[in-house]
Amino acid sequence: MQWQGWARGEIYVCSDDTRTLALHTEGILECWIDEQHYFGGDLYGYGRAAVTLRLEPGVHRVDIRLVRDVRAMGGVGEPTLDVKLVLQESKGLLIPVTEMEAPYAGVLISDIVGDDNGPLASPYASVTLRNDASLDAHVYGVEATHNLCETELVGTSPIELVPGQIRPIAFKVACVPPPFASGPIKLRIKYRLGGGDDEQQAYMSVFPRTRGLHEPQKITYMHPGGMVSYAVLRPPSPRAQCKQSGGGNESLPVLLQLHGAGLEADSGLVRHQLDAVPDLCAWLLFPTGVTPWSGDDWHNWGFADVEAAVAAIPDWIKQVAWQGPVVDVNRWLVSGHSNGGQGTWYTLTHRPDKVIAAAPVSGYSSIQNYVPYSFWWTADPGRAAALQSSLNSYRHELLLENAKGIPILQQHGSEDDNVPPYHSRLLSQLLDQSGVETIYHEFPGKPHWWDGVMTTEPLQDFYRRHLDAGLEPKAPLNLREFTVATSGQGDMGPKNGIEILHLTTPGQLGKIHVTFDPLTLACLMRTSNVRAFWTPPLFRDCSFIAVDAYEVPKPEISETGLAFVSDGEQWHHTSRLPPLPARRGRQQGALDAIMRSHGAFRIVYTSPAAKRIALQISRNLCQYYAADTMIVDDYKDAKAASGNVITVAIGKDLPEVYEGYSHPIEVFSDRIQIIDNHVAAQPALRGYGSRNGLAAIFLRALPDERLELVVWSVDEESLGIAARLVPLVTGTGQPDFVVADRSMLWKGVEGTLALGHFDDDWNVSRNSHFS
Secondary structure (H helix, E strand, C coil): CCEEEEEEEEEEECCCCCEEEEEEEECCCEEEECCEEEECCECCCCCCCCEEEEECCEEEEEEEEEEECHHHHCCCCCCCCCCEEEEEECCCCEEECCCCCCCCCCEECCCEECCCCCCECCCEEEEEEEECCCCCEEEEEEEECCCCEEEEECCCCCEEECCCCEEEEEEEEEECCCCCCCCCEEEEEEEEECCCCCCEEEEEEECCCEECCCCCEEEEEECCCCCEEEEEEECCCCCCCCCCCCCCCCEEEEEEEECCCCCCCCCHHHHCCCCCCCCCCCEEEEECCCCCCHHHHCCHHHHHHHHHHHHCHHHHHHHCCCCCCEEEEEEEEEEEECHHHHHHHHHHHHCCCCEEEEEEECCCCCHHHHCCHHHCCCCCHHHHHHHHHCCHHHCHHHHHHHHCCCCEEEEEECCCCCCCCHHHHHHHHHHHHCCCCCEEEEECCCCCCCCCHHHCHHHHHHHHHHHCCCCCCCCHHHHCEEEEEECCCCCCCCECCEEEEEECCCCCCEEEEEEECCCCCEEEEEEECEEEEEECHHHHHCCEEEECCEEEECCCCCCCCEEEEECCCCEEEECCCCCCCCCCHHHCCCHHHHHCCCCCEEEEECCHHHHHHHHHHHHHHHHHHCCCEEEECCHHHHHCCCCCEEEEEEHHHCCCCCCCCCCCEEECCCEEEEEECCCCCCCEEEEEECECECEEEEEEEECCCEEEEEEEECCHHHHHHHHCCCCCCCCCCCCCEEEECCCHHHHHHHHEEEEECECCCCCECCCCEEC
């Protein structure tokens, strides 16, 4: 079911001059054109980011690595592999990516609300452009070609695309109704090539659809990563009989419906799957997660899109002058099917204080269980442990204690051959062992999907019962006993107001077990691998708080709460935030923490050879995450910007770590050196030379909780080793740093020289591995 092979072919250019071509590689992870390596490809068939080729007349060899991936291509039936190579001639200019190549990668715009004279549901829109020219393209305007609409670029202009780069260009649009009375909205993209003054133009058309006020409709908004995303919103029906909505303007919760892998939120299969329950007392929201695979399975990138979509509902209320019930953006009933079921488990365990109830349907328990790692190359347990611990946030089985006190309904078909019912049976058992109440319905004879799977009788009853329930305030005396668990990877919200801020040892779970004594009103906490945490104001009702052996009698807790910090020997408490370590917030986690960018990525190259790899990374981020990137050579400007930075460097070209920060990894022209503080009284230097090539990828700190991802090697040939470890598809696992030589290309993790984690002071953690 999972295998790889090779195919070889040719491109024959029948012409007298060099041709510019766009190559789409659907179902392919990497290929070589005339021995030039192109990695990333288009495994899921997005069609968003073609490779621009400039081929001279004659024959050009094509080598394709064929990878049959069970998770992407299925584990049922014959294990065949279908790939598609599409070669298109290009005019060598700035080319709009059309919906024929990739749905929603062309012009992304919201629906019109009400009737043809209604407003757009949201002002944000975007168009995806590919620079097939041999010069840099500078986009300085997007305009409507008639007088009905006005447009404005989001951010500063001009927007630069280096040759071969693909970028989503965000803009705002406002139209005089009806906006398409004389046909589609025609957009004119104005740009210049190189340093010239001659204006070039590209054209696209878009025909927004009209949706009724209470129909599911497409809304758009800005993703934290700096590009436009969308979700489908169904406002509450005026026929809904809601106990908590007597005056028509009370707040209703959000019903989050997370789609499965490979589905667009705006497809008929998703947007209409709750039509059988038209009168729910909730705002129905179908997030996209940015891509049909939800970016990274509803985790860092995809879940940031969920939160941005929820935050966009109040903007929609203002945009369309809504007169019905308002929205409570902090109360969610979350449900989803398949990968969306897995996303439901993630939401339940990572944002427990926002979830009022959860209904995972046919969801897998964790990516480690869904496609077992049994067939990976055998590796030293120390290396494997560092890799597996970077995936702790994906292993929901370890975090189920966070679900205590939240109603859960599980549903699965007994004949599911995509996600076997084993997953729901296992999680039902683990929930019971964790003291979490759950209802499990297994439907005899039902497959993975069937018509009405999301509106079965048990689910309809579950939706209505919990969406119409009032919000009960929580207090210590009725919480009794619970546990807060975290992977420590910067993506966990509080449980009952308690938030674990920092761990002692990264890569291991952190827990706080909380109990209340109803007789003495004592609040007792027992910690494991926790360095600092925050308690909410409601704990002021405790007669005293005991953290391990440390007691706080009659605690004076401020309106914001009380923090507890360990110095390694004893706990201390403060009504203010504790002194923050160098690594905090969005910087915490494994290598995929780089995806928590607030703003477009800056990809910095330090040499012409590094620029080629920078372009590859940019193309992959656009393909798999629909992300926006800027490819630049000015490191100083990049580190002063708003988004996260990816620095691609060879040898001694790597810039120094940001002023005021220290880092244990130092690179030289022909070697790399790591300071290890955990082996002796004096720090040890772990050094690696370049006899078999040498490359590394690791995180560094930037101000304002920003991150820099360093992609480094001793020479151009080795640079691709590190570049392949930039987050691409989920479930692979990349710890905070990896040092490897060329043997990693066939040995996998066993070919690494060093890998592991950094603690919150940016020191190498004691559970890292060195060969």
